Amino acid sequence: MKKGNVRLRKKLLANGMLSLYLDFYPPILNTETNKYTRREFLKLYLFEHPKNQIQKISNIENLHTAELIQIRRLNEMRKHDVYSDFEKEQLEIKRIGRGSFLEYFKNLADKKEGNNYQIWYAAIIHFENFLSGRDVTFKDITVTLIEDYKEYLLKAKNRRDTGNTLARNTALSYHNKLKTTLKRAYKEGKLRTDINAGVDCIKEQESQRNFLTLNEAKKLFATPCSKNIVYKISMFSTLTGIRYSDIAKLTWSEVQYREDDGHYIRFKQKKTEGLQTMPISDEAYEVLGDRTNDNDQIFGGLKKWDVDRVLPVWVAQAGITKHITFHCFRHTYATLQIFSGTDIFTISKMLGHKSVKTTQIYTKIIDEKKREASLRISLK
Numbered sequence: 513m514k515k516g517n518v519r520l521r522k523k524l525l526a527n528g529m530l531s532l533y534l535d536f537y538p539p540i541l542n543t544e545t546n547k548y549t550r551r552e553f554l555k556l557y558l559f560e561h562p563k564n565q566i567q568k569i570s571n572i573e574n575l576h577t578a579e580l581i582q583i584r585r586l587n588e589m590r591k592h593d594v595y596s597d598f599e600k601e602q603l604e605i606k607r608i609g610r611g612s613f614l615e616y617f618k619n620l621a622d623k624k625e626g627n628n629y630q631i632w633y634a635a636i637i638h639f640e641n642f643l644s645g646r647d648v649t650f651k652d653i654t655v656t657l658i659e660d661y662k663e664y665l666l667k668a669k670n671r672r673d674t675g676n677t678l679a680r681n682t683a684l685s686y687h688n689k690l691k692t693t694l695k696r697a698y699k700e701g702k703l704r705t706d707i708n709a710g711v712d713c714i715k716e717q718e719s720q721r722n723f724l725t726l727n728e729a730k731k732l733f734a735t736p737c738s739k740n741i742v743y744k745i746s747m748f749s750t751l752t753g754i755r756y757s758d759i760a761k762l763t764w765s766e767v768q769y770r771e772d773d774g775h776y777i778r779f780k781q782k783k784t785e786g787l788q789t790m791p792i793s794d795e796a797y798e799v800l801g802d803r804t805n806d807n808d809q810i811f812g813g814l815k816k817w818d819v820d821r822v823l824p825v826w827v828a829q830a831g832i833t834k835h836i837t838f839h840c841f842r843h844t845y846a847t848l849q850i851f852s853g854t855d856i857f858t859i860s861k862m863l864g865h866k867s868v869k870t871t872q873i874y875t876k877i878i879d880e881k882k883r884e885a886s887l888r889i890s891l892k
Contacts, residue, residue, distance in 0.1 A: 516589040520582045522558065530558040532578040534585055552585070554578050611702065613650050614640070617693050627757070628782070635686035638668055638678075650702050655710040658694070662687055662714060684714040722834050723843040724750075726851070735830040739822045741814055744799050746823070746841055751796040753845035753863050756838050757782040760814050765806035767797075781864050788864045 517537050522530040532554045539548040556574045559567040617639065621632035642664045648657075665683040670676050678686075694708035724732065729750055737743035745759050754762075758781055766779045776791040800810050819838050827836045834840075842863070849859050 516586075518582055518586045518589065520578055524560065525557075528560055530560050532556045532558065532574065534582055536585070536589075540589070554581060611650050613648050613653055613697070613702075614643070615647075616650075616697060616702065617690070620693055620696065621689075626782070631685060632689050634671070635689040637671070638665060638686055639690060641668070650697065653694070653697075653703060653707055655707055658690065658707060658711045661690065662711070666714065680714065687714050722836060722840045723847045724832070724834070724836065724840065726848055728830075728832055728834075729844060729848070732827065732830045732832060735826065737822065737826045739818050741811060742819055742822045742826070744801075745811055745814065745819070746838065748796060748799045749838065749841035750844050751799065752777075752790065752792055753842050753849075754790070755782070755842060756816070756819070759811060760809075760816075762810045763806065764803055764808055764810060767800065767803075767810070790862060790864075 519535040519537075521533055521535050523533060525531055534552040534554065536550050536552070539550050540552075541547070542549045542552075554577075556578050558571045558574055562568045562571055614636075617636055621629065621636055624632050639661065642661050665678060665687055666680070668678050668683070670678050670682075691708050691711060691713070694703065694711070695706075697703045698706045698708060733743070733747055733750075737746075745756070748754065749756070749759060754777075758779060761782065762777070762779065766777055767775065768778055769775050774791065775794070775797045776789060778787070778789045781788050823836065823838060827834075846859055846863060849862070850856070
């Protein structure tokens, strides 16, 4: 096996000076850029044509310094061949620790798509602001640093509206992106300790979740809609609880049938990236229309702009005064299931929630409605 080598070379500059640099073979990892390189410029210079004794002495001193650095680098490369397994492991730990955590964070974000990609990069921008423009290596990542970042997020200004701080749930989303990165880095051995496990999550702020009652839903779908595709996806979401992002990309290959179980949808959730198998009713299946080729999008030609423009007008025409967005159909599905007696664990699975805690917000809504109902009867 050929051993690595380091050569001292000179590069003529425009000002007539010679810049000294090391030429590595094979290339080595530059811990600042986290990329492999053949060159290390030493920031030492020689006079190409020294004119006096001072310049000659300067050349001798700088050349000697460069040669010492060359020997040191060569020893570092070749000594690796005689290290024990333990010493090699320790060297590898140090090498990984010098890698850029920020670059790793960005690489993970690059693998995301659509709106999820935008959210990841917004999280990275805030992390960069927190770091004040400096890089951070894996060995620099500590529980204290991440806790400080959490406090930063809770006070950070909204980039779109600098007069206000980030909404708490937005800060939670950004913080979770970093926690996901920490978890993966530990799993891949880039972090020596599970930093993620030592950092508490930002607590979710309960938000207003509007939904339609069963009578309101029937009233809405009895009202003509100016865009048939908006009508169909709204009804489909109400009957299944599926998000707009998953409905928009739904293909016929994801709609399947089992003789003993009926129709169901098997798809990858865009938000959580989890694989979901969801039984659907015959009524929901009929909304999909006539089946075509497997790779065809079921709701081809769907535009979010049409939904945002048409939905408020349609809701108003139905005589419903609530502020209803498309996501409210998912809330409607969940609350109607609870009103019908479906247990919280089944609903959680149907909605594709990773934790039943996310689903429990709907039980609180129902409890509020029960309290309101209890106060309607008075014998006074």
